[in-house]
Amino acid sequence: MLEKGEFVGSLDCGTTSVRFIxxxxxxxxxxxxxxEFPQxxxxxxxxxxNPLEIQAHAEACIEExxxxxxxxxxxxxSVKVIGITNQRETAxxxxxxxxxxxxxxxxxxxSRTKNLVAHYEHILHNKGLEISPGVWKKGQEAIDALPPVFHYRxxxxxxxxxxxxDNYPEVxxxxxxxxxxxxxxxxxLVYNLVGGVKKGLHVSEMSNAARTLLFNTATLSYDPALLKFFGLRQSIVGDVVSTSQIYGHIAAGSLAVYLSCLTKGEAKCTYGxxxxxxxxxxxxxxxSGHxxxxxVAFQPGPDAKPVFALEGSISSAGSAITWLKDSMHMISSSSQVNDLAAQEPTSGGVYxxxxxSGLLAPYWDSSATGMMIGITQYTNxxxxxxxxxxxxxxxTRAIIQSMNLKVDGGMTNGDLAMSIVADINGTDVIRPEMRESTALGSALLAGSAIGLFGWDLTRPETLSEVNTKGTMIFKPEMSDNIREKRWANWQRAVERCRGWEAGIDEEEEDLLG
Known part of the structure; x- marks a missing residue:
C-alpha cells in the first residue's frame, strides 16, 4: 500500500536542461x-x-x-505544491x-540585439527625434528612477x-x-501548466518581470512609459504577481531566490x-556605482514587502567548461575539468x-570577445x-571584492574550482552538501505559500533546519602578494579583449559569415 507523504516539488528550467526535484x-x-533540451x-x-520543446521536457520530467x-x-x-525556478531574461x-x-x-x-541596444542608448543620451517629446518625457522619468547601469542590459x-x-512578420x-x-x-510554463489557451492565465513573477527593462522597481509594476519607449503594447505583458502564491495547480517562483541569501547582508553566487x-x-x-x-530578489507573498538585491552577472561560467568539452574536445565530461586542471599547480601564466558573448558586470562591454593570452610552448x-x-x-572578484561567499550550481561540485575561487577572491567560500539551492529556493517559496512544514519566508528562523547538513568551507591559501599580482594580470588581459568586435571591418565580417 502506498504511503501518503508531504513533499514539495521544484521545476528547475535552466539554460540547457530541465529538472524536476x-x-x-x-x-x-x-x-x-x-x-537536456536542444540548443x-x-x-x-x-x-x-524552442518553447514547445522546453514545455515537453518539463512535463516529461514531472511525469518521470x-x-x-x-x-x-x-x-x-504526496507532492503538495510545485515551485518554478528558471533562466531569466529569455524572451x-x-x-x-x-x-x-x-x-x-x-x-x-x-547578442543579436547589440546594435538595437546602441540605438536606444543613443536616444537616451541624446534625446533623439525617434520618439515624441511627450513619450520621451514619461519614458525618461521612468528610466531615471532606475539605476544608471539599467540602460546597459x-x-x-x-x-x-x-x-x-522588427524581424519576424508573424510576430x-x-x-x-x-x-x-x-x-x-x-x-x-505557468501559462501551459494551468491550462494554456483555455484558461488564459498570463502572469509575470515579480523578480522575473524586473529583468525585462519594462518593470519599474519604484511602482513594482510594468511601466506604461517604458513599454511606449520600446514601442510595445501594454497588453503583451502579464499580471505581475508575487514569488510565493498559488496559481491554479502550480506556484510560481524565481531563479533570483536563493536559500542562503534571504537575509540582508548575505551574498550568494550560482555557477551554472x-x-x-x-x-x-x-x-x-x-x-550601485560599480x-x-x-x-527584486523575491516577494514572499502578495501582501508582503519585496526583498531587493544587488546583482552582478558573468555570461560564461559553466558554458566555458562546456566549450572545452564540445568544441575543443579536451575533456569528455564537464566534471573532468577539475582532474585535468589539478595536474598543474598554476595556469602557467595563461589567462x-x-x-x-561579451563581458557583463562590472565591465558591460558587448564588443569584448573571448581571448587567451600568455600561451607559450610550455602551455599544455x-x-x-x-x-x-x-x-x-x-x-567573481571583479563583481564583489570582499565578503564570505556562499555558492551553488553544477560548477561548484569540484573542490579545486572552489579552492581557486577562495584563493583569487581572498575570501571564504561556503558550500552546502545539497547544492541545488536554486531549485530549493523555489520549493521554499512554494511551500511557504501554503504554510507547508511551517515555512514562512518572512520569518527566516522557520527555515533553521533546512539544508544545514554537510556545509564545507574553502579558505584562501594563496599569498596576498601573488593574489594581487595575478589580479593585475587579469585586468590587463580584460583590457586587451575589450572593443575587439568594433575593430572587425566589413571584409572580415563577410569571411566570418
Whole structure:
C-alpha cells in the first residue's frame, strides 16, 4: 500500500536542461529527473530555444519524477505544491488566440540585439527625434528612477521582443492585431501548466518581470512609459504577481531566490551556464556605482514587502567548461575539468577571458570577445583547463571584492574550482552538501505559500533546519602578494579583449559569415 507523504516539488528550467526535484522538509532530495533540451545557434552570437520543446521536457520530467516517487512507495498527491525556478531574461512570445509560440525564444545570452541596444542608448543620451517629446518625457522619468547601469542590459528581454517584431512578420502581425503575449520562461510554463489557451492565465513573477527593462522597481509594476519607449503594447505583458502564491495547480517562483541569501547582508553566487552573484539588501533598493544591478530578489507573498538585491552577472561560467568539452574536445565530461586542471599547480601564466558573448558586470562591454593570452610552448591542456576555472573566479572578484561567499550550481561540485575561487577572491567560500539551492529556493517559496512544514519566508528562523547538513568551507591559501599580482594580470588581459568586435571591418565580417 502506498504511503501518503508531504513533499514539495521544484521545476528547475535552466539554460540547457530541465529538472524536476522533490524535497522533504529538511531539503533532502526524495526523487528527481533531468533532461537536456536542444540548443539552437542559427548565426554567430545567436542563441535560441524552442518553447514547445522546453514545455515537453518539463512535463516529461514531472511525469518521470512522479513515477519514481510512486516506485518508492509514495502516492502521487504526496507532492503538495510545485515551485518554478528558471533562466531569466529569455524572451518568449506566443499567440493569445492559439496559445502557440510565434517564434523561437531568444535566450538571455544572445547578442543579436547589440546594435538595437546602441540605438536606444543613443536616444537616451541624446534625446533623439525617434520618439515624441511627450513619450520621451514619461519614458525618461521612468528610466531615471532606475539605476544608471539599467540602460546597459544587453541580455534583458525588451530589446529581444523589439527585435522579434522588427524581424519576424508573424510576430509583427500578432503585435499589430493585439494577438501577442510576451513573458519570460516562468510565464510560458505557468501559462501551459494551468491550462494554456483555455484558461488564459498570463502572469509575470515579480523578480522575473524586473529583468525585462519594462518593470519599474519604484511602482513594482510594468511601466506604461517604458513599454511606449520600446514601442510595445501594454497588453503583451502579464499580471505581475508575487514569488510565493498559488496559481491554479502550480506556484510560481524565481531563479533570483536563493536559500542562503534571504537575509540582508548575505551574498550568494550560482555557477551554472553563467554566474549570478546576488547580495541581499533587504527591503530597500540600493543603487550601485560599480556596475551592479539593483533588482527584486523575491516577494514572499502578495501582501508582503519585496526583498531587493544587488546583482552582478558573468555570461560564461559553466558554458566555458562546456566549450572545452564540445568544441575543443579536451575533456569528455564537464566534471573532468577539475582532474585535468589539478595536474598543474598554476595556469602557467595563461589567462582566459571567457567573453563568448561579451563581458557583463562590472565591465558591460558587448564588443569584448573571448581571448587567451600568455600561451607559450610550455602551455599544455592542464594549464588551459585551470585558466578556464580561474576566469570565473577572476570575474567573481571583479563583481564583489570582499565578503564570505556562499555558492551553488553544477560548477561548484569540484573542490579545486572552489579552492581557486577562495584563493583569487581572498575570501571564504561556503558550500552546502545539497547544492541545488536554486531549485530549493523555489520549493521554499512554494511551500511557504501554503504554510507547508511551517515555512514562512518572512520569518527566516522557520527555515533553521533546512539544508544545514554537510556545509564545507574553502579558505584562501594563496599569498596576498601573488593574489594581487595575478589580479593585475587579469585586468590587463580584460583590457586587451575589450572593443575587439568594433575593430572587425566589413571584409572580415563577410569571411566570418
Amino acid at each position: 522533490v524535497f522533504d522538509k529538511y531539503a533532502q532530495i526524495i526523487a528527481q529527473h533531468q533532461l 539552437y545557434y542559427p548565426n554567430p552570437g545567436w542563441h535560441e530555444h 519524477t512522479v513515477k519514481s516517487l510512486v516506485a518508492k512507495g509514495f502516492t502521487k498527491d 518568449f512570445v506566443w499567440s493569445r488566440k492559439t496559445g502557440k509560440p510565434l517564434c523561437n525564444a531568444i535566450v538571455w545570452d544572445d 544587453l541580455y534583458f528581454s525588451a530589446t529581444k521582443v523589439r527585435w522579434m517584431i 509583427a502581425k500578432a503585435h499589430e492585431n493585439d494577438d501577442m503575449c510576451f513573458g519570460t520562461l516562468e510565464s510560458w 551556464t553563467g554566474g549570478f552573484l546576488v547580495y541581499c539588501t533587504g527591503n530597500e533598493i540600493v543603487k 556596475g551592479l544591478l539593483s533588482t 582566459f577571458v571567457t567573453a563568448f 591542456p592542464s594549464h588551459l583547463a585551470r585558466a578556464t576555472i580561474e576566469a570565473t573566479a577572476f570575474q
